[in-house]
Each structure stands twice: as structure tokens, then as C-alpha cells.
Amino acid sequence: MDKKDLNGNENLENNGTTEEELNSSDNTNEVNEVEVLAAEEPVNTTKEESIPVMNKVGSNNNTTPPAPPVTPKGNKGWMIVSVVLAAALIIVLIKPPFQKDDSTAVASVNGTNITKEQLYDKxxxxxxxxxxxxxxxTELVDQEAKKANVTVTDEDINTELENLKAQLGGEDAFNAALQQSSMTVDDLKKQMPLQVKLRKILEPQVTITDQEIKDYYEANKATFNEEEQVRASHILVKTKEEADAILKQLKDGADFAELAKEKSSDTGSKANGGDLNFFKRGDMVAEFSDVAFKLKVGETSGAVKSDYGYHIIKVTDHKDAKNYTLEEKKDEIKKTLVSQKVSTLSTTWLSDTTAKAKITNSLTDAKKEATASPEPSASAEAGTESAK
Incomplete structure (x- = not known):
């Protein structure tokens, strides 16, 4: 597990963005069914309680994650994953082609049958x-895609998936979202063609100017910068005597990862040999970070005391801080702006296209007709009485 798995309140934070659940709207309007829905709640995938020392400074299990800053990855673009995931679950329920007036029993309770017709209605x-x-x-989009000679290839699907991973904040956040929705990558791939078709239909109508790119860069400049990071492993024990004994074993040639698995009390990292993955200085308590950021790659610390015990820290990798220029981020920003404009354009496009199409829907048309039927007016009733 990486450091994110060690947080007692794990919210899959990536580059200042908080991972979110993917929820679909219950609105039955055809436009809203494929309209992009921004995820709304943090995804919590914590599987076991871990040592709180690895929690970010100032955080705890009862605090609400701060609102994410404006950032390219904070904007989910026009992704329709929320609809895709939710629709897939509903489709699983009604996929069997049950026929009305089918009295075949699908279950029974104390001799009383529940029929296919009853199940269908529910x-x-x-x-x-x-x-x-x-x-x-979906059928409407398929027809419009055919008119525009839009096709979907395996490469298109894979590109869309990679874009989604980037917008969610990385592979871990992507996998967590899938797990939260009880889906596999293959399940998602089957639902992606609609999204690709919409993008291909609408992207030719989108233009992005250099000024827009520059304005976006200036407004989000801080989010493009990367802080210095280190990757480290640690072994956490309760007493200095335990730590000193482990340091002696390491000096005598013992393997750090094996000792972490055997002796560390950090349940979140011990299974991975104490590996905490990359972290920024502010991600860890000060006592831990102050030592970790002074060590060179390959070096091991002495016993480091914190409120949680004694740590033995081994730095395994390092990333320098980096400030990205406009030129370096230009393509990424353009892609983000295109996604934003496609998101906005898709709502209008779907509404207009739906209005022009001849569509019948037996589940909703009857309701609309009933609602549209006018009640007899008071004046009409009065006129009838006079005629009598």
C-alpha cells in the first residue's frame, strides 16, 4: 500500500483533487441521461485501520476533506462515467427479456408464487x-455518429480510458472508482463507445485560442507545480530498545523489507516491506519528514521518535520540485479546455438533436398524454347545465 492507503480517512487525494463517487441522475430526460455528471462524494476504500502517524498533518478520521482547488485534474471534463456505471447496474437487473402476462414463477414463498410479470413490473x-x-x-447518438461517419476503435477506447485515469488522478483512483461501482475495466470498456462517439461528433465544433490557454495557465499556475517528494520505507516499533535492536540487525546485513514485514506495527505498510510510496514534506508528521527529506537515496536513519513510537526510515527514491512552464503544459491545458467545452456543448446538442427526432416511448408517453388532457372547465360545465 502507498501512503494514501495509510490514511485513516483515505480519500484518494491526487494533486490537490479529492476523489469522488460516480453517481448518476434519476432524471429521465434523455439529455440528462448522457450529460456529464461531476462526482460528488469522496470515495472511501479504507479496508483496515492503519497507524495514524502517516495521516497528513492536521487531518483525522472526523475531518471533512477540504474543497479541491482549481486544477486541470479537478475538472472531470465531460466524462459520462457516472451515467455509464449506474446505467450498467440497472441494465443488469432488467436484461432478461421477460414478457408481460408471463405467469411463470421465478420464486415462491410458502407456496405463493412470484411471477415473471410481477418481477418485470417491479x-x-x-x-x-x-x-x-x-x-x-444511445440509439440517437449512434444514428448521428453514422451520419457523421464516426467510428470507434479499440485505440479510441484505450485513449478514453487513459484520459479518464488522468482526470481522476491516477491508476489507484481509477481502480478505486471501479471498485466502488462494482465494475471491471472490461465492463467499463463496453460502455465507452457512446462517450467516444459524442466526443468525436462535437470536438470539430470546438475551438481553443492561445489566449484561453494562457488565461487558464495563469489561473491554475500553482497547481501545475510539483513539490519535492521522496519515497521511503519505514519500520515502526513502540520502544527505542526495539528500534536499536532492529538497527543492529540491519547493520549485520538483515533485509529491511523482511524486517518491516516481521516487526513493524504499521499495518498499512508492513505487508509491502514498509514502503510508503512517494510523499511530500507536508504529508507526514514533522519528525518523520524532517529526517526523510535529509536522507539520500539508499540511506537509512537511526531511531526517529514521534508521538506514535520509533521509526527507522529508509529512503528509496527522490523527485526534485518542478515548476512547469506554459509551453510544457500547453497540450494538457488545451485537452482540458476542449473537454470542458464539449461538456457544455453536449447538453445543447443532445437537446436539439432529440427535439428534431421522432421518438416514441411507451413508458412515458402515456403519462404525458394523461397530464396533457384538460379537465372540463367550470364555464363549460355551466354551459352544459344551461343547455339542459
Whole structure:
């Protein structure tokens, strides 16, 4: 596990961005079914309590994660993953082609049958309208893509997935989002063509100027910079005597990772030989960071005391701080701005395209007709009485 897994309140923070759950709207309007939905709640994938020393300074299990700053990765672009993930789960429920008026029993309770027809009705109530609407919108997009000679290749799908990983903040955050939605990468790939088609249809209508890129860079300059980072492993024990004994074993040639697995009390890192992955100075308590950032790669510390015990720290890698220039980030910013504009444009485009299409929907049309039927007016009733 990396340092993020060690946080008691793990929220998959990446470059200042807090990972979020992917939720879909219950709105059955065809536009909203494929409209990009920004994730709203932090994803919590903590599986076991870990040593709190590795929590970020000032954080604890009861604090609310701070609002993410404006950052390229903070904007989810026009990704429709929230719809994709939620729709997939609903489709799984209603995929069997049950027929109305089918009295075949699918279950029984003390001799009383539950029929396929009853199950079908309940599934329609649970998500039938929204799922059917999503299918209608998918068909509409498919037709428009065919008109525009838009096709989807395996390379397109893979590119879209890589873009999604980058926008979520990395591989770990991506996998956590999938796990939260009970999906695999293959499940997601099956749902991605709609997104690719929309992007290919709309991107030719988007233009990004150099001034827009410059303005975005200036507004988000701080988020492009990378702080100095080190990668380290540690062994945490309760007493200095224990730490001194381990230091002697290391001096005599013992393997650091094996000793961490055997003796460290940090349940979050011991299984990985004490590895904490890369971290910034402010990610760890001061006593720990002050030593770790002074060590050279390959060096091991003495016993380092903190409120949580005694650490033996071994630095395994290092990254210098870096301030990125506009030129270095130009392509990334342009991609982000294109995604933002496609997101905005997609809502209008889908609304206009839907309005022009001839669409029937048996699940919603009857309701609309019933709502549209006018009640007899008081004056009309009065007129009828006079005629009598």
C-alpha cells in the first residue's frame, strides 16, 4: 500500500483533487441521461485501520476533506462515467427479456408464487424509465455518429480510458472508482463507445485560442507545480530498545523489507516491506519528514521518535520540485479546455438533436398524454347545465 492507503480517512487525494463517487441522475430526460455528471462524494476504500502517524498533518478520521482547488485534474471534463456505471447496474437487473402476462414463477414463498410479470413490473418501477431513456439516447447518438461517419476503435477506447485515469488522478483512483461501482475495466470498456462517439461528433465544433490557454495557465499556475517528494520505507516499533535492536540487525546485513514485514506495527505498510510510496514534506508528521527529506537515496536513519513510537526510515527514491512552464503544459491545458467545452456543448446538442427526432416511448408517453388532457372547465360545465 502507498501512503494514501495509510490514511485513516483515505480519500484518494491526487494533486490537490479529492476523489469522488460516480453517481448518476434519476432524471429521465434523455439529455440528462448522457450529460456529464461531476462526482460528488469522496470515495472511501479504507479496508483496515492503519497507524495514524502517516495521516497528513492536521487531518483525522472526523475531518471533512477540504474543497479541491482549481486544477486541470479537478475538472472531470465531460466524462459520462457516472451515467455509464449506474446505467450498467440497472441494465443488469432488467436484461432478461421477460414478457408481460408471463405467469411463470421465478420464486415462491410458502407456496405463493412470484411471477415473471410481477418481477418485470417491479424492475420497470425501479429503473425501467431511466434505462429505456438511456437506450433511446444511445440509439440517437449512434444514428448521428453514422451520419457523421464516426467510428470507434479499440485505440479510441484505450485513449478514453487513459484520459479518464488522468482526470481522476491516477491508476489507484481509477481502480478505486471501479471498485466502488462494482465494475471491471472490461465492463467499463463496453460502455465507452457512446462517450467516444459524442466526443468525436462535437470536438470539430470546438475551438481553443492561445489566449484561453494562457488565461487558464495563469489561473491554475500553482497547481501545475510539483513539490519535492521522496519515497521511503519505514519500520515502526513502540520502544527505542526495539528500534536499536532492529538497527543492529540491519547493520549485520538483515533485509529491511523482511524486517518491516516481521516487526513493524504499521499495518498499512508492513505487508509491502514498509514502503510508503512517494510523499511530500507536508504529508507526514514533522519528525518523520524532517529526517526523510535529509536522507539520500539508499540511506537509512537511526531511531526517529514521534508521538506514535520509533521509526527507522529508509529512503528509496527522490523527485526534485518542478515548476512547469506554459509551453510544457500547453497540450494538457488545451485537452482540458476542449473537454470542458464539449461538456457544455453536449447538453445543447443532445437537446436539439432529440427535439428534431421522432421518438416514441411507451413508458412515458402515456403519462404525458394523461397530464396533457384538460379537465372540463367550470364555464363549460355551466354551459352544459344551461343547455339542459
Amino acid at each position: 424492475l420497470i418501477e425501479a429503473g425501467g424509465e431511466s434505462t429505456l431513456q438511456a437506450m433511446i439516447t
